[in-house]
Amino acid sequence: MTTVGEALISLLEAHGVDTVFGIPGVHTVELYRGLAGSRIRHITPRHEQGAGFMADGYARACGKPGVAFVITGPGLTNTITAMGQARADSVPMLVISGVNATPTLGLGLGYLHELPDQQGMMAKVAAFSERITDPARLPAVLGRAFDLFRSARPGPVHIEIPLDVMGLPVEALKAVSSAAQPRTPDPATIQKAAALLAGAGKPLLLAGGGARHAEAPLRQLAERLDAPVVQTANARGLMHGHALTVPASPSLKAVRALIADSDVILAAGTEFGPTDYDMYGDGGFAVPAQLVRIDIDAGQLQRHPATIAIEADCGEALEVLAAAIDRSKGPASGAERAAAARLAAFAEIGPAMQAQVAAVETIRASLPGAIIVGDSTQPIYAANLYYDHDRPSGWFNAATGFGALGYGPPAAIGAALAVPSAPVVCLTGDGGFQFTLPEIAAALDSEAPVTFVVWNNRGYREIETSMRDVGVEPVGVSPAPPDFCKLADAYGIGSQKLQGPAGLAQALGKARATKKPFLIEISVE
Incomplete structure (x- = not known):
């Protein structure tokens, strides 16, 4: 009993x-x-x-x-x-x-x-x-x-x-489990979708978070169609460095132009949410006319009706679609279209955001295969607009969707405990970090070797900028940050303070070598 x-x-x-x-x-x-x-x-x-x-x-x-x-x-x-x-x-x-x-x-x-x-x-x-x-x-x-x-x-x-x-x-209770699986793709619907995609002159794939575990079939289908693959923030890490990859937000004009120039679009595991497709609130994104959608949720498919809707797991549906398509003699323009979109999208984000993306790329280069968990902070905003990560499911943050501040530090601890073989970096701002700062002690308790990178611009800079942009005198956007390195020392955690992102690569190497939680504070203007 x-x-x-x-x-x-x-x-x-x-x-x-x-x-x-x-x-x-x-x-x-x-x-x-x-x-x-x-x-x-x-x-x-x-x-x-x-x-x-x-x-x-x-x-x-x-x-x-x-x-x-x-x-x-x-x-x-x-x-x-x-x-x-x-x-x-x-x-x-x-x-x-x-x-x-x-x-x-x-x-x-x-x-x-x-x-x-x-x-x-x-x-x-x-x-x-x-x-x-x-x-x-x-x-x-x-x-x-x-x-x-x-x-x-x-x-x-x-x-x-x-x-x-x-x-x-x-009395002893026995677990109830079933063989419940996602709905199997309907063969007739797959054939219709395959025919529509195979006949396209300029096909395009949109990959959302629902496709983040389906890299192999996504790549196979993209190569079969010779189609660029645009990734929302939650899909980053798929097809890293591939000639067909467009790791840029559909909120950017350059990406929207690529979408508008495509004649048939396949959207896999994306809900077309405004924080991915219209983050500036300009209403400039329109759901494509010739659209094939794959989603595991029937309700989601009904919210944005498509020419052809496939209710299924993305991985399975992409796999059977790829098998049903023969484009061996199709046009060879996908890589050129993707390259032009990448170039235009990166130019569009401008020098300030390009510099912030460079800091994120320093993390990627210093810690290949790392999981980068973000909070709402400027380098995360910039990289959500344009950044190519090198690990599927290795880039996620709370700067889209619900947008909860303080997400990064505890979520990074959870990630480090889930995948102990991978380096884990929490990229957070000084404002968001203070929401859940005490959780660094939980990293110490649980021996989760998270490197906390704090982008310290002394306030809620994004909100301050938004206020100024609409003529509102900024109020409440400058909460005083503590000395993060002293706090880390109080918890018994190693730390290093940088003036700007120069020296970040060396600091990351030092942090990784400790095999323990570590804090890097980057003071920025």
Whole structure:
């Protein structure tokens, strides 16, 4: 006989969970009963928002769901921001929380951490939220969550267990798993799409975050069609250095011109969100007339109707499409079109952003195959516009979609724990870093060798510029930064301060050699 909390740990193990991020509290003690004797590693952040961001970074880096344990009430509300980011970027995340005893729920009796309707609140953010009042339902609810992660558009899932249920004795509960897979591409639809693409004079591929695990079939199809491949921010790292790659934002005029000049476009795993396609809000992007779309989510396909819609996993659909197309005698203009777009896009971002991209390229050159996790800071904005990363799923940040500040440091820790063989760099600004700065201690605790690169321009420079651009006197945009290197020293973490990005390569080499967390502060004008 075991308790519900112990059964939960066993079930998570059965689903392949090896890491949980969380801060224990009196409302989750029983969830921890079986943890110490399990194979699951527990990582303690300094704030529940950090737990959610760590789970997010873990999931993006390795593809497995990130899992967080949080207390009811403030612990869960602190995690909502991270869940919002995961929802926006289709990241598989499982958040397991407590909730007050079943007889007290919804009565407003003033219990500790009480909310009027916790599950109702979470249902608005999560892909789904379930309360476990009958322990026998736990395997099925967990099975539903992992089925969603495997076979549909992923996102955050919330499961809450009341205090009076966590410690109940239960017979051994067996994990419920199924062979749930994404919908198989419809053969007739594939043939129609293949015919349309094969007949194109100037085909083009748009790759979004949904294609980030499909590099091989994406390359095969692009080469078969001789088609340039435009990547949104969440697709960067695919086809690095390839002659057909256009690692530039569709918000740029040069990329929009390439799209407009194409007669048939295949969009794989992209939702056409404004933060990728219209970040300047000028309304200059139009969904192409001759459009083939691949997406795992039927609802997403309905939001932007296409000439041909393929509901399927991107990898599988791209593979069968490539096999169905023979373009061996097609025009050989794709590489030239891609090269012209790259040149024009890089020129368009201008000298200031080009210099910031150069700093990011220094990281890539100094640490080949690194995972670079970003926050909302100027070099990230610049590189989201134009930058070619060298590792699939190795470039991600919170500067698109939901746009949560403070994402970078904890997400980088999660990524380092997920892929310990890869160098991991957190690129953050001095403003965003202060949102989750204490999480560097969690990097030390967990022996996650993240290099934190802090771009210090002493304030919210992007917001200040936006205010000035519309004639608003800047207010509230200059929070004083601390001496980050002294703070790193206080935590027992090595550091180095640079005046500008010169010397960054040497500092990165020093950081990598320590095999421990390290902080590099870059002071910029």
